Amino acid sequence: MDNPEPRGPHLEWTVVASDIGPLLLAATPQGLVRVEFHAGPERADGMIGALVSRLGADAWRPAPGDEVLLAEPVRQLAAYFAGDLRRFELPLDWRLSSGFNREALLELDRSVPYGAVVGYGELAARAGRPGAAQAVGHAMGSNPLPLVVACHRVVENDGGIGGFGGGVETKRFLLALEGVLPQPLF
Structure with a gap:
């Protein structure tokens, strides 16, 4: 689901390496909307497909380092695993929970x-x-x-x-x- 940056409502996503394995991160303009463990390629594609369907948004996977909505979540997760962050300070999109x-x-x-x-x-x-x-x-x-x-x-x-x-x-x-x-x- 790699594609050019969408023009309408969108979901930016990436997979990052971590001390506990690959993590899928997805964000909307409202904030971080999903974190998924064990995000191998098939699992990531399935999760993004489900999110696109549920949120009615186009998916965009920027090149590593070109993240817009996910730049800060990626930075904060790296700091957490390095032992340098004790509280995440991120906007969160709570639409997947009620x-x-x-x-x-x-x-x-x-x-x-x-x-x-x-x-x-x-x-x-x-x-x-x-x-x-x-x-x-x-x-x-x-x-x-x-x-x-x-x-x-x-x-x-x-x-x-x-x-x-x-x-x-x-x-x-x-x-x-x-x-x-x-x-x-x-």
């Missing part, structure tokens, strides 16, 4: 900083729905902006690590990067 899912993700972003974790039940209470731990788990699983809206910081109420869309080893890596878990042995 209802309680969005409320839980916004609460996570507001109240759980770098280097901290929260249980599913505690986050449910903070989001105004005590007892909705399972709904919080669903919200985290549907997060269109992982890493930036750090759902890897949500853990089991009993201290277990819990699940993660990028895989449990990726979650462990991210929590170790933030100093929550000991660095894994390699």
Whole structure:
């Protein structure tokens, strides 16, 4: 789906290398709209096709270094993995999330900083729905902006690590990067 810059509503996208594998980043003029793990070529093409359909926008993949909407997200992700960024400061396009899912993700972003974790039940209470731990788990699983809206910081109420869309080893890596878990042995 590489093509010239579109003239109408558009979706700029790229795939960047990271310490956890290739990440697909997509943005609209409103802000970052999607981060996707394990973004090999087939997965990236499928994700972009779905986003184009859902958002009604033309896709544009600029040459590396020519990003317009994604220049700052790419820079901030590199700084995060280098250990130099503790909070993403990016405009976000929330159109891929709604209802309680969005409320839980916004609460996570507001109240759980770098280097901290929260249980599913505690986050449910903070989001105004005590007892909705399972709904919080669903919200985290549907997060269109992982890493930036750090759902890897949500853990089991009993201290277990819990699940993660990028895989449990990726979650462990991210929590170790933030100093929550000991660095894994390699």
